[in-house]
Amino acid sequence: MEKNEIFRYVDHTLLKTTASTAQxxxxxxxxxxxxxxxxxxxxxxxxxxxxxxxxxxxxxxxIGFPNGYNTTSVKxxxxxxxxxxxxxxxxxxxxxxxxxxxxxxxxxxxxxxxxDICDDKILKVIVETCDLxxxxxxxxxxxxxxxxxxxxxxxxxxxxxxxxxxxxxxxRRYVGPHVKxxxxxxxxxxxxxxKFIELGASRLGTSRLVNLAKAGKL
Numbered sequence: 001m002e003k004n005e006i007f008r009y010v011d012h013t014l015l016k017t018t019a020s021t022a023q024x025x026x027x028x029x030x031x032x033x034x035x036x037x038x039x040x041x042x043x044x045x046x047x048x049x050x051x052x053x054x055x056x057x058x059x060x061x062x063i064g065f066p067n068g069y070n071t072t073s074v075k076x077x078x079x080x081x082x083x084x085x086x087x088x089x090x091x092x093x094x095x096x097x098x099x100x101x102x103x104x105x106x107x108x109x110x111x112x113x114x115x116d117i118c119d120d121k122i123l124k125v126i127v128e129t130c131d132l133x134x135x136x137x138x139x140x141x142x143x144x145x146x147x148x149x150x151x152x153x154x155x156x157x158x159x160x161x162x163x164x165x166x167x168x169x170x171x172r173r174y175v176g177p178h179v180k181x182x183x184x185x186x187x188x189x190x191x192x193x194x195k196f197i198e199l200g201a202s203r204l205g206t207s208r209l210v211n212l213a214k215a216g217k218l
Contacts, residue, residue: 011060011203038088155186
């Protein structure tokens with residue numbers, strides 16, 4: 001796969017708490033120029049970014065980010081507001097405390113609640129693999145599959161580790177055929193990006209690939 005082709009897998013991301021309007025505009029301009037799948041931005045900036053990009057770029061935003069322990073009603077309200085503001089895709093963070101307590105039905109119910117609000121919008125479920133055991137990762141593959149969500153996503157990028165080849169391979173083995181995979185966190189080279197895609201990732205959450213291209217390292 002050529003490096004230029006990899007950009008169509010990328011959710012070009014800026015989720016720093018210090019992100020300025022100027023930085024977000026630059027993010028959008030670069031995403032449009034390089035043909036990325038979307039821009040992934042903070043929820044409070046969705047309306048502003050939608051007004052800036054119009055229909056030129058898909059907008060992804062994050063819900064319950066980055067810790068995931070917001071109540072379901074708060075996540076639901078946040079999702080509704082973001083979709084009303086113009087979000088095309090929602091990346092929600094699961095409640096890992098529920099996972100540790102084995103409350104998988106509650107985890108699934110929450111995902112289903114958010115998916116119902118998303119309707120035909122894409123829903124990606126962030127499980128934060130660095131916090132989960134192997135058994136918990138496999139169980140979350142099953143839960144995400146049963147919930148009807150569109151994607152399972154490795155990481156927020158704010159945890160102790162990001163995406164690994166091993167976790168993406170495990171996801172591909174255990175998720176249902178309708179569930180796609182997003183690898184995120186720490187993807188810093190085109191070589192790694194290509195490997196994640198070969199292993200089964202349909203999206204890559206990163207800002208570094210576009211930045212490498214801008215620096216002439218394509």
